[in-house]
Amino acid sequence: EADIYQTPRYLVIGTGKKITLECSQTMGHDKMYWYQQDPGMELHLIHYSYGVNSTEKGDLSSESTVSRIRTEHFPLTLESARPSHTSQYLCASSAGSDTGELFFGEGSRLTVL
C-alpha cells in the first residue's frame, strides 16, 4: 500500500490568492512528480524532482513553483490563482529505477472562483 499523502483534499479559493498544495511520502522515494488532470483528460506533468534540491519543469509549469528541501516533502505553490487553475492535482513518487511504477496520492481538487 502506497504511503503518499496530499493536503488539502479539496480547496475553494478566490482569484489572486496564493496557495500551497502539500505532498509527503514515507517510502523514501527519490523521484516525485506533480500532475494536473481534468475529467476525461490525460495527466499533464507540471513539475518533477529526482532528489533533494533537484526540481525540473514539466509541460504546465509556468504558473507554479515547487521545492524539494527534504526527500519526503514536495510542495506545489501557485502564486496567484486563476479560474483556469481549477483542476485535480495529483502528486506521485517512484523509486530510483527509471522504469519504476508511480505511487499516487489521493489528489487535491482545487476550485478557483
Place this chain on the structure above:
Amino acid sequence: GQNIDQPTEMTATEGAIVQINCTYQTSGFNGLFWYQQHAGEAPTFLSYNVLDGLEEKGRFSSFLSRSKGYSYLLLKELQMKDSASYLCAATDSNYQLIWGAGTKLIIKP
C-alpha cells in the same frame, strides 16, 4: 510529436472479457504502463511491458508490440468493481511518461 491513442469509452458485461487497445508514438521508447483509475481516486499501477509479448497477472494481461507501437490490456471474468478508467502511458527516450486520456470502462450486469 508524441501521442497516445486509446478509445474514450467501452462497455462490457459482467463475467465477459474485454480488450482495451492503445497505440503510441513517442521519441524513443522505454516501456509501457497501464494504470487503473476509479472515479474520484488516484491511478494505481496494473502492469509494465518493455519486451514484446503477453504478460499475465491474474485476471489482467497486458500485451506489447514495439514494432507496431501497440499495446492492449485484457480483462477477463469482468466484475462490477472493474468499472474504472484505464490509462495507457509510454516512456520516451528520456524516461518521461506520455499519458493517454484513458478509456472509461462501463460494466453492465
